Amino acid sequence: MDITLTAKQQIFPDEKQVQTFKDTMNTYTRALNFVSEWIFNHNFNLKQFSIHKEIYHTVRETFSLKSQLTQNAIRDVIARYKAVETQLKSKGGQLEHLWYPLNFKTPQLTLTRDRDYSFLKTGQVSINTNNKREKVDITFKNREHFLEGHKLGEAKLITKNGRWFLYISATKEYPEFQKEKVQHVVGIDRGLRFLATTFDEKGNSHFINGKEILAKRRHFKKLRQSLQKKNTKSAKRRIRKIGQRENRWMTDVNHRLSKALVDYYGPNTLFVLEDLTDVRFATEKHHKDSRYEAVSWAFYQFEQHLAYKSRMNQSEVLKVDAHYTSQRCPKCGTIDKENRLSREHAFFCKNCAYKSNDDRVAAINIQQLGTEWISGTKRPCYTKVEIN
Structure with a gap:
């Protein structure tokens, strides 16, 4: 390759x-x-x-x-x-x-x-x-x-x-990835509160905190808003420079995060991500003060960085269907949107009473789809069964 x-x-x-x-x-x-x-x-x-x-x-x-x-x-x-x-x-x-x-x-x-x-x-x-x-x-x-x-x-x-x-x-x-040699299957849920929440085959979870990142992005946002009110040529030049600086900083964040994951798990690792292609981050579901951060985070750039760094380390990135990964109970398999308590950042299964952090549950479900792919399922996904 x-x-x-x-x-x-x-x-x-x-x-x-x-x-x-x-x-x-x-x-x-x-x-x-x-x-x-x-x-x-x-x-x-x-x-x-x-x-x-x-x-x-x-x-x-x-x-x-x-x-x-x-x-x-x-x-x-x-x-x-x-x-x-x-x-x-x-x-x-x-x-x-x-x-x-x-x-x-x-x-x-x-x-x-x-x-x-x-x-x-x-x-x-x-x-x-x-x-x-x-x-x-x-x-x-x-x-x-x-x-x-x-x-x-x-x-x-x-x-x-x-x-x-x-x-x-x-x-x-670089050598081609060989899934028969996989030693680690790591599910990664991407978000804002936690940049990445991971779950591996040993049941270990890691939370990469995103609070400092959010605070800095909001700082950039306020700077732009104050300059936009002035609407002068110098203010517009300053806005462009701020945007360029924020882009460089975000690229560095994604670079360091992806490198840390690849170095931590080592060769022969399958990193599993949700396929966010055509996924719409609805602004109406977010408070107006946090809409910018919710819809503009560079998830795709992180995916790109992780993909090429993984391949250089004899590992691979797999994208799986994103449907129901936040609603499915990883213990009993029940899919219900009421299971996820978004405001509390918690998950509570209505069927078996399983409790956990909502981001962790998503990472578990994503990891399980990766395990199915290793076992031979070409396009693993979760399907909600309607009960009459």
């Missing part, structure tokens, strides 16, 4: 090189928009060969791009349209429903390994531009690890807040 990560490495161009990079990135971005408009006006043709045949020379001559950069621009636009196409299909739409061509606003540059960028023996990196190749210093963290254990692919040249970075894709092959 191949897993691709992105290595973010800072580079240090001088003033002249900065201007060269900016000029090349701006030209490349204009080329992206040219290709995007062509695709929009030609029935969303996404076949690279035919697009290359039709407009490759036009793009090169119009924007004075080098050969490889021209091909990269065409590939980038096709990839963006295909991503949008996938999103639209999931919602019952098509590319034909787009009113305007996809627009590329942020200056960027895609570089092909060894053709557009390469590492030098001096420790520098050589980067291709419209004028010539520029040699710049780079802080390549874990250089030996990536160069020996990973196959480096394309890189993105990015500038943020006056600093310059290369985002380098790095692919490495």
Whole structure:
């Protein structure tokens, strides 16, 4: 199994090189928009060969791009349209429903390994531009690890807040997950009060408290609200910075949480999560002061982090049907929405009087579905039986 990560490495161009990079990135971005408009006006043709045949020379001559950069621009636009196409299909739409061509606003540059960028023996990196190749210093963290254990692919040249970075894709092959070797089956219930509640095959539960996380998110929310009332240009800039800072912080939270789980349980672990695809977090079920936190937490990002970290550790993430996992009694199997006492964060079975924490009960039920999958059930789920 191949897993691709992105290595973010800072580079240090001088003033002249900065201007060269900016000029090349701006030209490349204009080329992206040219290709995007062509695709929009030609029935969303996404076949690279035919697009290359039709407009490759036009793009090169119009924007004075080098050969490889021209091909990269065409590939980038096709990839963006295909991503949008996938999103639209999931919602019952098509590319034909787009009113305007996809627009590329942020200056960027895609570089092909060894053709557009390469590492030098001096420790520098050589980067291709419209004028010539520029040699710049780079802080390549874990250089030996990536160069020996990973196959480096394309890189993105990015500038943020006056600093310059290369985002380098790095692919490495890992052993396939083998469920016959599973040692741990861990059910994970995700939430706000507890970021994650776990239950494993030994009956052990862990609660990862989310109170501090909620408090910080509400702090960010209040800052935005106070700035929105001012409605000035400086306030709007500040709002954007706050949003970016909150996103970075949330990403770090999900990164540390997923890493802690993978390290704690070790290899050959099956982590079981509810499949939250198309699940709607109804705002009317939450107090207005807590609606933002309830509907905007990055559950999917946590899932992504846990998935790739697990695969790198010979483990796997399984998504199971989310229906009734919070209503089912794990002892007698009775499903009743009255079993869960949400306000008290408790669970009380109306049939057998089993009591426990509601998040823990959900984790138990999720873990049991994972155990069924290990035993051979392809799509384990809970079904409510109606009694006449």
